[in-house]
Every structure is written in C-alpha cells, then in structure tokens.
Amino acid sequence: MNANSLRLLMVLAVLVQLMALFQHQAMGMAWQDAFTVAASCALVGLTAARIAGRYGS
Incomplete structure (x- = not known):
C-alpha cells in the first residue's frame, strides 16, 4: 500500500x-456520545487501513 492511499x-x-x-x-446529544462515535470511526478507519495494507496495492 502506498503513501497516497494511506x-x-x-x-x-x-x-x-x-x-x-x-x-x-445537531441532534442535541451529549459530547461524550459524540466522542464515542468519533473514536469508533477512528478505529474503523485504522482497521480499514490495516486490511487495505494487508491485501492492497
């Protein structure tokens, strides 16, 4: 996997x-919930990067 894809x-x-x-x-949720969602997204992003690195270009 090259640097550009990463x-x-x-x-x-x-x-x-x-x-x-x-x-x-916008939905008026607590900040803690927003941070939890953001952390989950980061985890998904890192996992995707790892998978792409393993099987990828």
Whole structure:
C-alpha cells in the first residue's frame, strides 16, 4: 500500500469523524456520545487501513 492511499484513508476517517460529531451536536446529544462515535470511526478507519495494507496495492 502506498503513501497516497494511506493518506486518503486517513482523510476519509477524519471526515467521517467530523460528520458524526456535527450530526450528534445537531441532534442535541451529549459530547461524550459524540466522542464515542468519533473514536469508533477512528478505529474503523485504522482497521480499514490495516486490511487495505494487508491485501492492497
């Protein structure tokens, strides 16, 4: 897996985190819930990067 794909995955993970945060804020959820969702998104992003690295280009 090359550096560009990894960078793209990281950017996507951050975007998903931000969207989850804003969505939670709009729904009036607690900050803790938003951080939990963001942490989950980060974990998913890292796992995807690991899988892509194992099987990928």
